[in-house]
Amino acid sequence: MTRPPTTPAPLPLAEDWGRLAGRALDCCLEIAACTEVPGQITRTFLCAPTHDAHARLDRWAASLGLRTREDAAGNWRATRRSDRPGARTLVIGSHLDTVPNAGPYDGVLGVVLGVALMEALRDVSLPYHVEVVGFSEEEGVRFGVPFIGSRALLGTAEALLGVTDARGRTVAQAITDYGLDVNTLAEARLADDVLGYLELHIEQGPVLEAEGRPLGLVEAIAGQSRLDLTFTGRANHAGTTPMRLRRDALAGASAFVLATETLARKTPRLVATVGSLTPLPGAVNVIPGEVRLTLDIRHASNEVRREALERILAEGRRIAEERGLSFTHALRLEEAATPMNPALMTLLGKAMLAEGHDATPMVSGAGHDAMLVGQVWPAAMLFLRSPGGISHHPDESVLEGDVEAALRVGARFLRLLAEREEAR
Missing domain, CATH: 3.30.70.360 (Alpha-Beta Plaits)
Structure with missing residues (x-):
């Protein structure tokens, strides 16, 4: 049965968007200080500083009334529940691990923006659940195999438990050493009620800057x-x-x-x-x-x-x-190449155009968690401009105005998605 649409609460004022963008960037820098190597940003799969990174996110999520937990793969998860019967789940995610001597925004910014969007929409009723996920591993640095975190959500991480790192420790031992119960890994898998997946990520390349665009609509991951x-x-x-x-x-x-x-x-x-x-x-x-x-x-x-x-x-x-x-x-x-979901791409493109941005599609040359998740559930991805095209390097940066633009587009996308779900 189609429910009558509710009157949406107003979105934040212009000055509030700027404040929220600043808070998101501050949070990225605080997480950057959670590192294995003093003087660098290095955070590999389930290293001890991951606890500190999660604690920083926990404090912000708790202030918004989100329920947080770590699953057995070490993924950080924050959930906002909808009161609508039969509501499905939208996942907003990216990764919290880094390459050695990394920059502060690759992956982390996408997780932080997921929390920031929950603050922006804290007074807006949504007809779907939202789960913000900070994947424990995407880069493949420690074990030579990427996407351990997102594989756990898909239910395929068990096949990697015997893989060893340079010290001979297995993935299973790493999970135990971190203080998690590897026997509960199956519980990390998402239920079948996934509405879709949204990932916001820096481009890590020079295309958007060369074209003078702050944001990019990703049509496929190579x-x-x-x-x-x-x-x-x-x-x-x-x-x-x-x-x-x-x-x-x-x-x-x-x-x-x-x-x-x-x-x-x-x-x-x-x-x-x-x-x-x-x-x-x-x-x-x-x-x-x-x-x-x-x-x-x-x-x-x-x-x-x-x-x-x-x-x-x-x-x-x-x-x-x-x-x-x-x-x-x-x-x-x-x-395999992963095309983004056409329906979610259309909504994201509408949100970009409504906020005054070019929605010309582009291809991601880098791999992302959306690459795996998008093979199972509908996925959409939004890029933020990378000044100088620099990433995987301490000089990696992002413009505060672009972060604000991404928040505005993300919030509008969530509202458009809510309208679609209300009409189901």
């Missing part, structure tokens, strides 16, 4: 493939081996790097990166007999990415044959 590659030739004396008789693995690997760059430049919206290259034995007077390298390739279309990868690998085989080398490759990671 899929990615990561591989370990090896060129093998023959190590030999650098002074006595003529150039025509060499089987130089580094020369072959170098040709491969340039060929990869050329192919990526010719394929619209494809990015391909050789991020690590290790020649062996690595001596100044020895021809490299082996080179180990990595490849990261991304595109919003799974088909385009896979076809490009096949062409790149074929080029590797051609270079190796031409130079008398062997070439091997092993897939390390493959994540």
